[in-house]
Amino acid sequence: MKRPLDPFPGDEASAFALENVADAVFAVDRDFIVRYCNLAAAEVARCAPEEAIGRTCREVFGVRNCRTVCVLRQSMDEARAIANRIVTLKRTGCPEVPVSISAAPIWAMGGTVIGGVQVFRDLSGGGFVSRLAGLQPLDDFGTRDPQLSEIVRMLPQIAQSDSTVLLLGESGTGKELFARAIHKLSQRHGGPFVAVNCGALPEQLMESELFGYKSGAFTDARKDKPGRFALAEAGTLFLDEIGDLPYAMQAKILRALQERAFEPLGGVETVPADVRVVAATNRDLGRMVAEGTFRQDLFYRLSVVVIRIPALRDRLDDVPLLTERLLGRCRMAVSKNIETVSPEAMARLMRHDYPGNIRELENIIEYAAILCQGQTIELCHLPEHLRGEAGACPSRCGRTMAEIRFQAASDAVERHGGNRNAACRELGISKDTLRRILGRRDADD
Structure with a gap:
């Protein structure tokens, strides 16, 4: 006979432990009515834990592919625990999130399965609860550092403006993570986030990659091709390693920022650019300006909001x-x-x-x-x-x-x-x- 399990924490210590784990945990009865929901699971559901109680888990969490990936149902039907089942959860209006699901049946004293408990854990590398809930993962920047904490505190305000942002920091400090957070917190979060590593683009292809080209612009240009500015329309364009831009290309970027428009290679008409630009570099742009390798006017145009990310x-x-x-x-x-x-x-x-x-x-x-x-x-x-x-x-x-x-x-x-x-x-x-x-x-x- 199976030992009966109490799915609902009956002592203060176990309740505290379940409430404060990062993984989402919830328990249901045989009718899939939620009987317990910890804080992480409630955040996914976008409600208080007590508001989830008494509703079906499908109604609470709104997972579109619930029936096809229901590990909890299988666990209760087969009366066995299932560990680390890898599935992709899909919610309307949210990115697909790969998760590891573990589930176990809950037994009554007589050996009957009366419900089940499920735990799901992120496999994508951070911000799991926030992405699944459609919220911004500011918790990705967990830090005890006063300087970085202040930056994180200001990030929502910075994101709400449409100003250009310049991220300064050494390689590996997480500049793209900040850029993505700015996008997700902004009014443009419903639009695309397009990242470009300026240092990785061949100089001869840079203009066509950024601004696109028209059919006939050169020998192999058989049809129009949009550039990264066009692909980021109504969204955010992240120009990483902008300090590696060739001097001639800097003038074209400056014009696109000033006029909010650009001309595709081989084009004769100006195309409006509804794009918010976030730039980043690990180089000293001030010194490059003094040396004459980076345009001063572009430096000032980029430096509307400057965020210096501290080294580890x-x-x-x-x-x-x-x-x-x-x-x-x-x-x-x-x-x-x-x-x-x-x-x-x-x-x-x-x-x-x-x-x-x-x-x-x-x-x-x-x-x-x-x-x-x-x-x-x-x-x-x-x-x-x-x-x-x-x-x-x-x-x-x-x-x-x-x-x-x-x-x-x-x-x-x-x-x-x-x-x-x-x-x-x-x-x-x-x-x-x-x-x-x-x-x-x-x-x-």
């Missing part, structure tokens, strides 16, 4: 918070129950200066999660340049990194009965990478 080394107190968020992603990406980082490993992370900023920290945690076989990331799981000579795990002393990778990969393959696809999903690597890791060791032998 200037806010090291955020490393534990960021690490916890990144671990949350890694738990699902590599299908491991990694709970924490050891004090020794965290001390080493806190001493690093992060030239690659948050992007570097993300790569470090992902690397460590792949190597970690337990619940705690230890010093020996960190990349070699971080762990130093004292960073060898007791069970791995004297082993090279290639040997450690081989062991981790072969162990994963063995755990999945030789299924390499499943091993790749656990490790978060491609089949080619797995083949390379195992093949290189075989060649060495």
